[in-house]
Structures are given as C-alpha cells and as structure tokens.
Amino acid sequence: MGPMKKHLLNMLVVSALLGSTLAACSNNGNTEPEGGANAENNLSETNTNTEPEKTSFTDISTNIRGNTAPTQEQLDEVNNTLNDTYLGDLYEEVIPSDYSAYPYKEKVTLDVWLPADSNIPDYNNQVVQQQVEKLTGIDVNFITPPVGQEADAFTLMISSGELPDIIMEPERYPGGLEAGLNDGAYIDLTDLMEKNAPNYTAWRNSNEMRRKTTVTDSGKLLGFYGIAPYSEWMWFGMLIKKEALEKTGMEVPQTIEEWHAFLLKCKEVGYAEPLNYGSTYGQIFTGIINGAYGVWDWTFMDENGQVQWGPAQPKAKEYLATMQQWNKEGLLNRDWATADFNQRMASAISDKTAVMMDSPDTMWSYWKQQNNIDFVGALNPILNAGDQPATTYKNFMRTGRSAAITTQAENVEAAMAFLDFAYSKKGWEIINYGEYGKIHLIDENGKPYFHEDSYIYKDPDGQPVATTLVKYRMHSWPAIRDEHNANPLIVAKGSYSGEIRKQWTEGMDTSVAMPPITFTQEEASREAELGNQLSTLRGEYFAKIIKGELSVDAYDKFLSEAKKMGLEEFLKLHQAALDRYNQR
CATH class of the missing domain: 3.40.190.10 (Periplasmic binding protein-like II)
Structure with missing residues (x-):
C-alpha cells in the first residue's frame, strides 16, 4: 500500500473511531506435506484452468477406520498428507474436499490478529495451527494482545492504519464489517469467493440458513464465518x-x-x-x-x-x-x-x-x-x-469466530486459501479433533473420536479438559464446528452435559x-x-x-x-x- 493510500485509510478509520467510541468499547511449519506410501497422490498442483483439477487419493479407509493402534506410516499418512478418504460423510450435506490450492504455490507468511486465550500462551505454537500451516504450505504469524486488552488493542491497531493480512472478530470495527469495508479497512470478497474459497463457498451454499446468515443485506460476502452442520444446542x-x-x-x-x-x-x-x-x-x-x-x-x-x-x-x-x-x-x-x-x-x-x-x-x-x-x-x-x-437463544448455524481480510493484505489469494482450508473435510477433522493418534482415532464408520488415552483426557502436563479442548484442537474458529461430537466436555465418558443441552433445546x-x-x-x-x-x-x-x-x-x-x-x-x-x- 502506498503512503497516500495508507494516509487516507488512517484518516478514515480515525474518523470512524472518533464517531463511534462506544461501539469500539462494545513455530511456524514451512515444509510441504510428506510421508505415507501414496504421498505422491496427496499433493495437488496449482491449476490455472477455470475448473481446477480435483486432487485424487488412494483410498486408505480400510487401514484407518476402526484402527486403534496405527503404525507410524499410517500416522504420517493421515497427519502429513491431505488424504481424507478414511473420513465418512456424517451430515445431511457433504463437507467439500477441494485441495487444489495446497500446498500453496509460493512461500508466504500471513499476519493474523486475534484476541488471546488465557489457555493458549502462544498461538504460534498451537499444535493445530502448526499442522494447518504444514498441510497448506502457508505460514502464519499470529498477533495477540494481552488478555483483557483486546478492545484497546483493536482500536489502536485500526487507528494506526497498520493492518495485518487477516483480522479475527472483524465485527469489532465501529459500525461492523460494512463500515470497515466503506472506510477502506476490509476487502469485499463477493467476487473472489467462488474462485479462491471453493470449500467455504460450497459449504455455505449447501444450506439456506447458512447462506442467509453469512451474507449482508446488500448481498455482499465480507468475511469467513464459523458455520456449523446443524443448529447447536443451547449452552446456558x-x-x-x-x-x-x-x-x-x-x-x-x-x-x-x-x-x-x-x-x-x-x-x-x-x-x-x-x-x-x-x-x-x-x-x-x-x-x-x-x-x-x-x-x-x-x-x-x-x-x-x-x-x-x-x-x-x-x-x-x-x-x-x-x-x-x-x-x-x-x-x-x-x-x-x-x-x-x-x-x-x-x-x-x-x-x-x-x-x-x-x-x-x-x-x-x-x-x-x-x-x-x-x-x-x-x-x-x-x-x-x-x-x-x-x-x-437460538443457534442459526453461525458459531465460533469470523474473519475478514484487510486492504493491506499483500496476498489476498493466499489469505483466502488459508481460511478456506478450515471448510474442507481435512480441515474440519484437524480443527475439531486435532492430531490423529495422540488426540483422536477414526471409528468403523469414518467418524473421528477422542479415545480413552487421548491427550484431551490424559494431558502429559496434567491440565483439565476445560484447557485441553483449546490446547489440542480449535474450539472457536472460522470453520465447520462439530460441537455435538467434538466438544470433549460433551463426549467424555460419563458426561451428561450434552443430554442437558439437548433437553433444553428441544x-x-x-x-x-x-x-x-x-x-x-x-x-x-x-x-x-x-x-x-x-x-x-x-x-x-x-x-x-x-x-x-x-x-x-x-x-x-x-x-x-x-x-x-x-x-x-x-x-x-x-x-x-x-x-x-x-x-x-
């Protein structure tokens, strides 16, 4: 962004903040995927055609489904490649599996701003994010303000005019996402989604409620929203x-x-x-x-x-x-x-x-x-x-965090590819269930589950489930959140919290x-x-x-x-x- 454009953005956002003070108060992996006997089938090449060539995989479901003691080769095949053939289709709508953008065609590092979590001292060392970076070939530098200082940090960031590539919780902008768009802070992604975010596009359009709750009144697509496969049970x-x-x-x-x-x-x-x-x-x-x-x-x-x-x-x-x-x-x-x-x-x-x-x-x-x-x-x-x-309280299939891409993003295509991965079947598995082996296994029907010795329940550091659910997986993210099956507090042996939530909802x-x-x-x-x-x-x-x-x-x-x-x-x-x- 040139000096004049940046100065203009400064003027606009400062004006917006001054006029909306109350609202404002309201180890990065850089290696390509590897491992597994069929690794050569698991990586797609970037295709310049209008219709990208879909990645083909060797079906490994017979080796992974129902396997309670995977070998190192099988662990590598699942954790280090994009092969998702072992995963079943668990919902009414099928989760997309478009991996044509990965590994990304060039080396890039994205700056991502997001509020901190007291249970995650450093998002740059969060194991799920490290795995996502390895599989997508896109490095990320997370910028997190101290816990409790998010509002002030966001205000200072916006008013400085120095924006990262991606902002999590972009609705913090005074006046919301559309105000951020009009002031020159956020990008209108409407005409870019279908090409650069095929998984998000397919998933949000596969259900009318998801479509309706992720578009503005004027028909614009300004961000990536957490959108679930169902309306989650009420939680309180x-x-x-x-x-x-x-x-x-x-x-x-x-x-x-x-x-x-x-x-x-x-x-x-x-x-x-x-x-x-x-x-x-x-x-x-x-x-x-x-x-x-x-x-x-x-x-x-x-x-x-x-x-x-x-x-x-x-x-x-x-x-x-x-x-x-x-x-x-x-x-x-x-x-x-x-x-x-x-x-x-x-x-x-x-x-x-x-x-x-x-x-x-x-x-x-x-x-x-x-x-x-x-x-x-x-x-x-x-x-x-x-x-x-x-x-x-009613869940309209909108859940978790949202994300917007800023006008200062140096590589919009890469930013969209990074976010889009969360709406692929592989991204869904990793974000909800964490690493294969240490955290989850796959049952006979292709459904991930937290096994008895999972780090979720038996953390080497002795931390409780309330902490490990964000330590070894992502609980709130722009993604397809499988709350009913992947919240370890609900599915833990002996837990009846899900039964209570379902009782309330129904x-x-x-x-x-x-x-x-x-x-x-x-x-x-x-x-x-x-x-x-x-x-x-x-x-x-x-x-x-x-x-x-x-x-x-x-x-x-x-x-x-x-x-x-x-x-x-x-x-x-x-x-x-x-x-x-x-x-x-």
Whole structure:
C-alpha cells in the first residue's frame, strides 16, 4: 500500500473511531506435506484452468477406520498428507474436499490478529495451527494482545492504519464489517469467493440458513464465518446439584413459585446462598428467570414478528419485585453484582451453592470431573403451570469466530486459501479433533473420536479438559464446528452435559429469538450509541432495585428515561434490520 493510500485509510478509520467510541468499547511449519506410501497422490498442483483439477487419493479407509493402534506410516499418512478418504460423510450435506490450492504455490507468511486465550500462551505454537500451516504450505504469524486488552488493542491497531493480512472478530470495527469495508479497512470478497474459497463457498451454499446468515443485506460476502452442520444446542441455563434435590426432598422446580419454595428449602437445609445469580460478565441478564415474565434481557420478537425490548415489557416490575424479595431473603449469592468467573466457580463447588446459571459443559468440568458433584438441568422457569418454557437463544448455524481480510493484505489469494482450508473435510477433522493418534482415532464408520488415552483426557502436563479442548484442537474458529461430537466436555465418558443441552433445546420455545441481523453503517453508529446508553441505564436501575437500594416503583422512572433516551428509535433500527434480513 502506498503512503497516500495508507494516509487516507488512517484518516478514515480515525474518523470512524472518533464517531463511534462506544461501539469500539462494545513455530511456524514451512515444509510441504510428506510421508505415507501414496504421498505422491496427496499433493495437488496449482491449476490455472477455470475448473481446477480435483486432487485424487488412494483410498486408505480400510487401514484407518476402526484402527486403534496405527503404525507410524499410517500416522504420517493421515497427519502429513491431505488424504481424507478414511473420513465418512456424517451430515445431511457433504463437507467439500477441494485441495487444489495446497500446498500453496509460493512461500508466504500471513499476519493474523486475534484476541488471546488465557489457555493458549502462544498461538504460534498451537499444535493445530502448526499442522494447518504444514498441510497448506502457508505460514502464519499470529498477533495477540494481552488478555483483557483486546478492545484497546483493536482500536489502536485500526487507528494506526497498520493492518495485518487477516483480522479475527472483524465485527469489532465501529459500525461492523460494512463500515470497515466503506472506510477502506476490509476487502469485499463477493467476487473472489467462488474462485479462491471453493470449500467455504460450497459449504455455505449447501444450506439456506447458512447462506442467509453469512451474507449482508446488500448481498455482499465480507468475511469467513464459523458455520456449523446443524443448529447447536443451547449452552446456558439452570443447573441444580443432585444433592440439593436429595437434601430438600423436592422435585426439579418449574414455576417461579416452585423455584422460590425450593430455594427457601435449600437455605433451610444449609445452602447459605443457594442461587448463584449473577456476575460481572452478565449472568443477571440471560432471560432465564426474567424470561418467565416476558422481560427478556434485550431485544426479542413478539408473536407478530415485531422487535420489542425486554426490559420495557409489562411484567418488569413484577420480575424486579420477585428478585428484590429473593435477594432480601438471602437466596442469591451476595456478590452477584461483582463476581468474576473464578469467584463464581469457587462458590459453585462450595457448600453455599445449590443452583448455578451456567453451561453444563463448564459445570461438568468443575462440578463432576474435578469435585464429583452430580447435577441435573432444569428448563427455564415459567410463571404459571402449563406455560411453555421459552428462550431468546437460538443457534442459526453461525458459531465460533469470523474473519475478514484487510486492504493491506499483500496476498489476498493466499489469505483466502488459508481460511478456506478450515471448510474442507481435512480441515474440519484437524480443527475439531486435532492430531490423529495422540488426540483422536477414526471409528468403523469414518467418524473421528477422542479415545480413552487421548491427550484431551490424559494431558502429559496434567491440565483439565476445560484447557485441553483449546490446547489440542480449535474450539472457536472460522470453520465447520462439530460441537455435538467434538466438544470433549460433551463426549467424555460419563458426561451428561450434552443430554442437558439437548433437553433444553428441544424443550423450549425459541420463537422469540432474534436472528443475526446487521445494520447499515449509518444505523450501526446510532444503534451502538443508543444500545450502550440503554444497557447502562438498565444495569444501574435493575441492580439497585434488586439490591433494595431503590424501590420497585423506581422502574417507572427507568422506563421514562429509556423512552427519552431514544428507545423507540432503537427499536425502529432493529426492526428495519430484521425486515432486511427476512428479505435476504
């Protein structure tokens, strides 16, 4: 990029950031694949024809499927080549297998910015990424800011005008991806996808929901999205220690009244703070309890398909009165307004807590695996017997991270090839299941699985599954995520977290759930401004009312202030975006 172009980008992005401050706050392998008796069949040459010649492989499925003790030659064949003939077709739609771009025709190193993970000290030494680099022939230099400093680091990076080749979580840009495109930060990939990302193109187009949720309202393709083979089970809800049910002699509660009686009994039998209600990262606003009153945490769709704001619904005062009472009676953890994750988990495993509002995957690790505490899931509470439990959570086959390519990418084709690999069958295997042998094996039907001695469960460094699931595989990535089969917390021997998630998903009404809408650049700035103001207002009033620092009647002032703040405009912005989404 020339000095003039870079200076122009500087001017544009700085302007965008200044105008959207609130939104901004919202060992590299370089060798070619090798090994295996048929290695010569496993590497394709770059083809200049319009229709690339598909790579052909020798079928090795009879040697790999059902093999629990692979030889070194077989390990090399699977791990060091692109041969995917041993993998079965597990979903309704077949995962693509276009490897015509690999190994890449020239040596290239891509700079990739992404938020850090506290469990991955250095992404450049993450074993899955090293294997991806080896198979694709594309080297990557990961740029990760310190944990907790992602927002500031992103702002500084954008305002500097010095951009990497690829940005993970590009929606952090003030105004979203389209604003980044209009400001000259991101590339429009619409006309490049079919040629340079054949696997991503085929996969997203193989299902209407995947197609619809990965294109802008104007029909542009601006990035690579994590898109699943199915709508993933909901992951967050009410979890009860089995011992609490045994000590109280009560059944799993359903109505708010039954929950109140159960929590009182829990306190009576020794649980000092029976319900772990909230935290600094948002558990208070999940729709789990407030949803029973129709007071959803944020936007939702009413029975007419119109966008509404949960905190402004008629039964809000009733909900707040209930929670104020529960707080006064000591049924909630005392630090619900300030507790971080570690504080919540410390409370969870103590004798104080009977009920958690959290993920059964997380709690299977902390409760069952580490402390032998069994638990059950409960559907979201209902107000009256006979009501249908509901949730605003619905997975629209969009999952994990997204990625965009910047205007400063020196080799756009290579950047797209790197990202596209994750949507091939081989990429799907590696990203979800890690290395063949040490991490996973292949069953008789061609399905990868974590075997008993997998490093996922028996880490040489002694780390728990909650850590090894990102140490030896990729959990959140622009890829085809096989959550139900490849999340080791779900498929571990004895785990029932998946059963709970499935029970929640199948047992609750999701008609109120909003799809992944997008805003125009003009809308995004205003929506972010209003949304931040409304969120702050809601947080302050609701927390003070529940803690008893304000009376329940203070809600009337809250609603009046929300309307003056621009609630009606906020809803119109969301309705316009929903209308456009429905027309995609």
